[in-house]
Amino acid sequence: MPILNPDIARAFDEIADLLEIDNANPFRVRAYRNAARLIQGMSTDLHTMVEAGDDLKELPGIGEDLAGKIVEMVTTGHCSFLEKLEKQTPPALTELLKVPGLGPKRVKALWHELNVETVEHLARAAREGRIRGIPGFGEKSEARILETLQAHLAAIPRFPIAIAAPYVAALVRYLQGVPGVHRVVVAGSFRRGKDTVGDLDVLATATADSLVMTRFTTYGDVSAVLSQGPTRATVILRNKLQVDLRTVDTSAYGAALHYFTGSKTHNIAIRRLGQGIGLKVNEYGLFRGKERVAGETEESVYAAVGLPYIEPELRENRGEIEAARAGRLPKLVERVDLRGDLHSHSSATDGHHSLREMAAAAQAAGLEYLAITEHSRHLTIAHGLDPVRLRRQMEEIDALNGELQGITLLKGVEVDILEDGSLDLPDTLLSDLDLVVGAVHSQFDLPSDRQTARILRAMDSPCFTILAHPSGRLLSSRKPMNVDMSRIIRHARERGCFLEINAQPERLDLVDTHIRTAKEEGVLLAVNSDAHSTQGFAHLPFGIQQARRGWLEKQEVLNTRSLAELKPLLAATMVK
Structure with missing residues (x-):
């Protein structure tokens, strides 16, 4: 079983965490974090x-040492340096690092100040009020840690869909290669494209003599067979x-795929429709x-109950059945509809490639334009x-556009929204x-009224086009900000600006319900x-899958437009 990219990235992130706990050189820590990303x-x-x-070593930021560790992991399945660090660090500290909101610096402080080495130690220290006395914490931090810890202990492990995807692809390829297997699909x-998955439901059609079950349980990535x-x-x-x-019968494949795709509430609604016309609906057929x-x-399942086919991303019992009955199902946006990308970074800040390299990669991805939006000065960790540096990059982009063919770079910036709602760079x-x-890249824990007011004020700035990753969430590590998202969406409509669906695996931000609200408000x-x-x-x-879960059609996505169609929309948000 080959080691996949997420395995190597996770190992490098763990090395960075353990080095930081051990007070290693910050540049060394950053090298591992950048490589993981x-x-x-x-x-x-x-x-x-x-x-x-x-x-x-031709990969950006990958020197001889990191390249050697990658080769070691690929060829042996292990990283001896990570194993060495783990032996030097109390084993339970790595479990503390999995608690949302506890990074290496906080874990290190808790370990040294209170001898906290386990999740149980941490919970006890929080309940006894001992954390608030550590420099950099406080009473609110202590209460938040206890609340987060309780949720962490109760949570069922879930994986961001983009992290699960490589494992899914490898497993499907493996099963499709088993003799006698006809079809393999993940339901x-x-x-349905949910942002996180708790487990995988895989269906296969195969001949009666296929050894697919034996091959599945002996798959190289399997650590335990439950049944x-x-x-x-x-x-x-x-x-x-x-x-x-x-494994399912070919004659019942569609019924099984529908049943195991879900959602449960969608399936119940379909079953009730069937019952209303004298049909029994289950995973074996109608x-x-x-x-x-x-x-x-x-298609035959839906047709039997009088409906057209409903795309998997819509199957949440949120009005899709009523829309299907009325002939109002949306024609969902597809990846091929995207003409450009309006948020990217180069090596001028915390990216890994030059402007020219990013332009070439965007063109190879089928895009016609790419906005370069470096971080602004307030985000010092991202350089x-x-x-002065932004002006210099604007000149570089103008010069490069004179040479490029088939792709255009747009001049932009990802400007920090400061705590008072002002922007990090001057309007001029x-x-x-x-x-x-x-x-927003800081002060994520402001009360709802202040956080909402902060963002509304920023959107009212004379020069404001798109609100990036609007909720600020990081899947599995940071909750969404406490904001009135409906109010923000309405304000975007009134202001004439736009919101982002950020496709980064750890973000997928906006969530589908807020996307649907933006659609209903007419916000692109x-x-x-x-x-x-x-x-x-x-x-x-x-990102497109997230948009589909929010019922978006092509025309409701800003960057499905040609550059000529896009430019007036962008210009309308900027007060010159």
Whole structure:
């Protein structure tokens, strides 16, 4: 079983965490973090590059030492340096690092000040009021840690869909290669495009003599077999993801795919429609008495109850059945509809590639334009641009556009929204850009009224085009900000600016329900990669899937327009 890119990225992140706890050189820590981020965003498998003998040192930020560790992990499945660090660090500290809101610096402080080494130690210290006395914490921090810890202990592990995707692809390829297997499809929340998945439901059609179940339970990435039978087996992968495999009859394939795709409430509604016309609906088909009248395809399932086919992303019982009955189902946006990307970074700040390289990669991804939106000066950790450096980049973009063919770079910036709602750069500079992407990168825990007012004031700035990653959430590590998102969406409509659907795997922000609200309010949304490397455009399909869950059609996505159609919309948000 090959080591996948997420495995290597996770190892490098763990090394960075343990080095930071050990007070290692900050530049060394940053090198591992940057490498993890790069690898997580790559569309090319590192094990394929290693097998082909490619020089990994040509990857940005990957020197001889990191390249050697990648080769070691690909060829042996282990990282001896990570194992050495783990032996030097109390084992339970790595579990503390998984608690949302507890980064290496806080874990280190808790360890040294209170001898906290386990989740249980942390909970006890919080309940006894001992954390608030540590410099950099306080009473509110202590209460927040206890609340987060309780939720963490009760939570069922879930995986961001983009993190699960490489494991899904590898498993499907493996199963499709088993003799006698005809079809393999992943159903459940993964097929519906939910931002996180708790487990995987895999369906296969195969010949009676196929050894697909045996091959599944002996798959190289399986760490435990929970159950195994002739038509169903359940395993746990090495990354703790649970996978159920079922073999189904070809005649019932569509019914089974519909049933196991869900959602549960959608299926109940379909079953009730069937009951209303004398049909029994289950995973084996649709029956009138003992006669199966449909079930070979999903289309036949819907047709039998008087409905057109409903796309998986819509199946949440949020009005899709009523829309189908009335002939009002949306024609959902597709990845091929995207003409450009309005949020990306280059090596001028915390990206990994030059302007020219980013332009070439965007063009290779089928895009016609790309906005370069570096961080502004307030975000010092990302080497944000001050006015002088931004002016210099604007000149570089103008010069480069004179040479490029088939792709146009737009001049932009991802400007920090400060705590008072002002923007991090002056309007006299921002007004000379093609677009301004505003973003919150600090003070995520403000009360709802202050956080909402902060963002509304920023949107009222003379130069404001798009609100980036509007909720500020990071899947599995940071909750959304406490804001009145409905009010923000309405204000965007009144102001005439736009919101972003950020396709970064750890963000997928906005959430689907807020996307639907924006659609209903007539606010256009931009599906952006927030690419920090040439590999980052591979995340766009996940942003599109999020848009589809919010019922968006092509015309409701800002960057499905040609550049000529887009420019007047961008210009209208900028007060020159």
